[in-house]
Amino acid sequence: MTRSFRRFDEWLNRQLEECARNAGTDVETYVARAVASQMVADQMRTNVSAKELLSHLSESGVLDSDAMPDVSTVVNDPDRLNSLRSTGLLDSPPDPAYDRITRAAAEALGTPFAAVSLVDADRTFYKSTAGMGKLSVEERAMPFDQSICQYTVADGAALVIEDARTDPVFMNHPVARGGAMAAYLGIPLIDQDGHAIGTLCVSDSKPRQWSTGHVQILSDLAQLTVERIFATPPTSSA
Structure with missing residues (x-):
């Protein structure tokens, strides 16, 4: 049965259903988590501790799951991995x-941080980083619990997170819980067949409000990255 909101027109209600479905949940839970996230953000913005609010939200079952969205189907797609x-x-x-x-x-x-990431079947390899110092090849390969780029790849679209600590989806991810990351903006690197192989991303340990200008700048740089990755060598004339 379709759940409709009176202030939403038919198109908005369809989009709401699709967003909830993509998040692996129903509309009611999706909306509850969005409202919960906004409540926490509003309290933190006014310098009010959100600890009690988060406790009640967890007790109510809105934020009771530690599970992250399952992206294995997209990440392990053979054509994507081949690309x-x-x-x-x-x-x-x-x-x-x-x-x-x-x-x-x-x-x-x-x-303070930016990276070109490549999302393999079970790890993220950072082809390039800014702000992480000099890393060996081994140190630039990280398990998924230390990265969220796989979610950008799975969505195939810009992933915009202003504060992962209050985000209903990402607040339980280890990088958010550990305080390593609050804000994240990632753009997928997509080949000519539509497969996202990685991201160009930036992040901050502090919350950020990303503008459409920020998204556009990073998208332009991501396009340069894609052109570099998939450049076709010039053919020599006979």
Whole structure:
């Protein structure tokens, strides 16, 4: 049975149903989590502790699950993995061309961290990072519980998180719980067949309000990254 909201027109109600379905839940739970997230954000914005509110929300069952959305179907898609692995970038050494892109992203958006990430079947490999110091190839490969880029890949669209600590989906992720990340903005790197192989992302340990301008800047830099990854070498004339 379709759940409708009186202030939503037919199109908005359809979009609401689709968003809830993509989040793996029903409309009522989806709306409850969105309202809960806004309540927590409003309290924190006015310097009021949200600890009691979060406790009641958890007791009510709105935020009672530690489970993250299941993205395994998209992440493990054979065609996507073939596209990723054919680039030859997994476990490859640093490349100044990608380092320039991540530095530009961090500087343009004013964040301490930026990365070109490649999402494999069970790990995220950072082809380039800004703000993490010099890392070995081994150190640039991280398990999914230390990354959220796989969710950007699964969505195939920009993932915008202003404060993961109050986000009903991501507040239970280890990077949010541990305080390593609050704000995140990620743009998928999509090949010509529509497969997202990774992201260009920026993040901050403090909350951020991302504007449409921020999304556009990062999208433009992501397009440059895609062109670099999937560039076709010029053919030699006979």
